[in-house]
Amino acid sequence: MPFEAPDLSITLDIDVLIGAYPDRDGAPVSMQAAMHAAGVATAAVASLRAALFDVQSGNDEALAAAGPDVLPIGAVDLRDPIGAERELDRLVSHGVRAVRLFPEEQHIEPDFPSVRAIAKRATALGLPVLTGGDVRRFWRPFSGLDAVVVFLDTHFYHLGDFLIVARDEPGFHTSTRLLNSPDALETVAAQAGAGRLVFGSRIPYAEPMVPRLRLARSGLVPQDIAAVAGGNARRLLGLAT
Amino acid sequence: MIIDVHGHWGPWFFTMEVADLSANLAVMDRYGIDLAIVSGTEAICYDAPAGNRALAAALEQTDRLYGYVSVNPRSLADAERDLRELLATPRFVGAKLHTDYSGSPIASPQTHDALAMLADLDCPVLVHTWGTTVLDLAQACADLPRLRAIAGHAAADGWRHAVEAARSCDRLYLEPSWSHAPAGRFAGIVSGVDDRQLLFGTDATLIDPASAMGAVLGAGVTGETAQRLAWRNATDLFGLPDHDAGNRPHRGYNT
Numbered sequence: 001m002p003f004e005a006p007d008l009s010i011t012l013d014i015d016v017l018i019g020a021y022p023d024r025d026g027a028p029v030s031m032q033a034a035m036h037a038a039g040v041a042t043a044a045v046a047s048l049r050a051a052l053f054d055v056q057s058g059n060d061e062a063l064a065a066a067g068p069d070v071l072p073i074g075a076v077d078l079r080d081p082i083g084a085e086r087e088l089d090r091l092v093s094h095g096v097r098a099v100r101l102f103p104e105e106q107h108i109e110p111d112f113p114s115v116r117a118i119a120k121r122a123t124a125l126g127l128p129v130l131t132g133g134d135v136r137r138f139w140r141p142f143s144g145l146d147a148v149v150v151f152l153d154t155h156f157y158h159l160g161d162f163l164i165v166a167r168d169e170p171g172f173h174t175s176t177r178l179l180n181s182p183d184a185l186e187t188v189a190a191q192a193g194a195g196r197l198v199f200g201s202r203i204p205y206a207e208p209m210v211p212r213l214r215l216a217r218s219g220l221v222p223q224d225i226a227a228v229a230g231g232n233a234r235r236l237l238g239l240a241t
Numbered sequence: 242m243i244i245d246v247h248g249h250w251g252p253w254f255f256t257m258e259v260a261d262l263s264a265n266l267a268v269m270d271r272y273g274i275d276l277a278i279v280s281g282t283e284a285i286c287y288d289a290p291a292g293n294r295a296l297a298a299a300l301e302q303t304d305r306l307y308g309y310v311s312v313n314p315r316s317l318a319d320a321e322r323d324l325r326e327l328l329a330t331p332r333f334v335g336a337k338l339h340t341d342y343s344g345s346p347i348a349s350p351q352t353h354d355a356l357a358m359l360a361d362l363d364c365p366v367l368v369h370t371w372g373t374t375v376l377d378l379a380q381a382c383a384d385l386p387r388l389r390a391i392a393g394h395a396a397a398d399g400w401r402h403a404v405e406a407a408r409s410c411d412r413l414y415l416e417p418s419w420s421h422a423p424a425g426r427f428a429g430i431v432s433g434v435d436d437r438q439l440l441f442g443t444d445a446t447l448i449d450p451a452s453a454m455g456a457v458l459g460a461g462v463t464g465e466t467a468q469r470l471a472w473r474n475a476t477d478l479f480g481l482p483d484h485d486a487g488n489r490p491h492r493g494y495n496t
Contacts, residue, residue, distance in 0.1 A: 002243045002471035004273070005458050028425030037459075155420065160256035180420055180452045181257050182268045182445060207422035210455030217271045217451060 005209065006216030010040040011230025012239075013208070014130060015152050015175055015200030018065060019048030019058070021105075027204035035069065038201065038208035042069050044098065044130070044233065050075035051102040055087050063094055071237070073130065074099045078106050081114035085121050092125050097237040101131040103138065104153075115141040123147045128236050134158065139165040139172065147171050148236060150198050156181035159188070166192045173236065175200030176211045176228060185218045185228070194224035198233045244276045244475040245269070245450065247367060247393055247418050247442025250299050250306065251282030251292070259446035262299055265306060272450040274443075275472075277306055278479065280337035280367075284311030293323045300332040307479070309337035309367060314351035315344070317358065324362060334479040335365040340374065347377035356381050360388040365478050367391040367416075367442075372399035379406035382413050389478065391440060394419050400426050404433035411435065414478065416442030418453045428460035436466040440474055 013035070020026055027034075035043055045065060050058025055077050062072040074091035076084035076099060088099060099122050101108075101115070108115060110133065119142045122129050128148040131138055135151040136158050142149045148171040154162050155178040166172045177200045179185055188197055199215060201208035215228055234241045252260035259268075269277060281299075284292025289311045300308050310327045312320040327333040336359050338345075338352065345352045347368065359366045368378055368390055375396035382388050395415040396403035407413050415434060417427050431439065441457070443450040462470060476483060 001463060001467055002273070003454055003457050003462065003467060025425075028428065034424070156257070157255055157420075163256070178420060180449045181255070181447065182259050182264060182449045183257055184449075187256065187258075203424075205424055207424050207426075207456050207459040209459040210422040210452050213455045213458065214449055214451035 006213050008039065008212055008216040008225070008229060010038065010199055010212060011042060012071070012199070012233040013040045013043045013201050013203060014150055014198045014233045015177060016043035016045045016203045017048050017205060018045055018062065019052075021048060021205075022052070029204055031204045034204040034208060038203065038212055040201070040203065040208065042071060042230070043203065044071045044073045044237070046073040046075045046100040046130075051077070051105050055083065056090070059087065059091060063096070072096060075102065076118060078103060078108040078112065078114040078118065081117050084114065084118050088118070088121050088125055088127065092127065096127075097239075098128040098130055101129060101133075103131065103133040105132070110137040110141050119145055119147055135174070136161045139169070142172070143169060149173065150175060150200070150236065152177065152200055154178060156184040159184050163188065163191050166196060172196070173198050173232070176215060177202060177206065180210060180214050185215065185220060189220055189224060194220055194227055195232055197228040198236070199229050242472040243272070243274045243441060244278070244472045244481070245274050245443045245445065246278050246391060246440045246475050247416050247444050248277035248279035248306070249282050249285075249444070249446055250279045250296055253282060253447055262302055264446050266303065268445050268450060269305065272454055274450060275305065276481070277445070278309060278334060279306050280309040280311050285337060285339045286342050289313040289316065290319050290323055293327060297327060297330070297332070307481070308333040309335050311337045311339070312355050312359070312366075313343045313345070314338065314349070314355040317351070317354060320355060321358060324358070324364065328362065328364060334481065335367060337367045339369045341369060347374050347381060353381065356388055356390070357385055360385040363387060365389045365391065367393050369393045370396045370399070370403065372396060373402050375399060375403045375406045379409045379413055382410040388412060390414070391416055391442070393442065394444070395430055397421070400430055404430055407434045407438050411438065414438045414440050414474070416440040417456050418442045418444035418448060420448050420452055422452060422456050422459075424459070427456040431460055431462055431466065436469045437474060439466070439470045440478070441470050
């Protein structure tokens with residue numbers, strides 16, 4: 001056949017969702033089916049119920065899904081920063097290893113006080129932050145905190161801005177999901193180190209074969225490909241690598 | 242055999258180093274793409290006549306790239322001169338019309354005139370489409386019976402409109418390139434459109450072919466449809482040599 005799938009296992013995908021967007025069509029396949037088809041062994045899973053409706057019951061949904069192939073990720077609602085601080089404490093008590101922010105879904109701008117407050121609180125609690133939003137703007141509330149952050153929406157159009165801020169922020173990382181120019185992964189590896197790259201797909205709402213194929217065919221050395229495919233994420237989340 | 246019908250040659254203004262012809266060939270080799278039809282980035286972004294001639298010089302260096310003559314609808318006299326000159330060579334096989342860079346929506350009078358000229362020349366044209374603009378391209382196909390058009394990006398987030406457009410006219414083709422890849426998008430296109438209207442396009446070297454190819458793989462396209470998508474439809478549309486019959490281009494540079 002003219003089109004051939006890559007032979008690459010993804011050991012940990014940092015960007016996977018459970019639940020639904022009420023303003024979109026449903027996912028065409030289940031999370032598990034998409035993971036299987038894309039060779040994703042383990043997924044860092046956050047709840048859309050938590051992001052869009054009710055934080056506590058949504059996070060409980062993610063916690064209940066925990067298993068060999070699902071690592072639950074907490075979510076907070078930046079529209080309620082006081083409640084978000086409480087939820088961070090509760091998530092830590094449940095052993096959650098990272099918190100995910102949904103600024104676009106919650107209509108949050110990077111200069112809203114809630115973002116900086118949650119960035120400080122999460123960092124103080126030792127929680128890495130996985131955040132959506134335009135990296136050219138959302139870098140700022142995390143700056144100067146020694147925060148560990150994975151920017152989930154870094155588009156290759158904005159790669160230069162990520163690289164500029166990453167120079168001064170060793171904890172800044174980027175998902176590979178939208179780094180699909182011919183040399184984006186290689187440029188990050190050369191300028192900031194392959195350790196800053198974390199595989200993310202947004203299963204089941206985006207096609208995971210795209211970042212998987214891009215990584216498999218990249219010019220990175222094999223050990224760096226393996227790190228991006230899961231090792232880096234495991235390190236950030238404090239898992240055995 | 243894979244033919245990419247949506248390629249570019251030349252530099253981009255983002256943080257990327259893809260200006261050299263070797264970048265095109267390396268990216269094609271990365272994914273097993275045999276041939277690409279490319280427009281010059283200078284031609285679509287800034288100066289069509291100068292960019293078209295720069296591309297013509299680049300095409301002399303390889304047999305693996307064919308060219309699109311970029312058309313700026315705001316300068317139809319230049320476009321007509323470029324088309325008559327460059328389409329007469331075997332290396333240029335179609336036209337490219339980017340509505341955004343030229344500030345010329347598909348429904349604008351100047352773009353209608355450009356498309357009419359291309360229809361008269363029997364020249365296939367790749368048109369940038371996004372959202373609902375693909376419906377304007379379908380209307381142009383209805384208005385211009387000889388027009389053969391490729392909806393670049395299959396309207397991106399407007400892919401359902403692209404399906405509707407392609408179903409309205411068998412001279413309208415779709416290619417999947419887009420830097421985003423919503424799950425199920427290309428499967429929806431394949432299930433909704435006659436497979437004789439599907440083409441493989443990547444937008445390389447702006448976008449890595451992984452984006453389009455990953456979408457194709459995710460859709461599970463196989464069999465005759467995969468062959469049509471990969472190369473057969475492009476060969477027919479552009480009148481290319483039947484490379485699958487052992488007539489493949491050599492992979493190095495021309496000397």
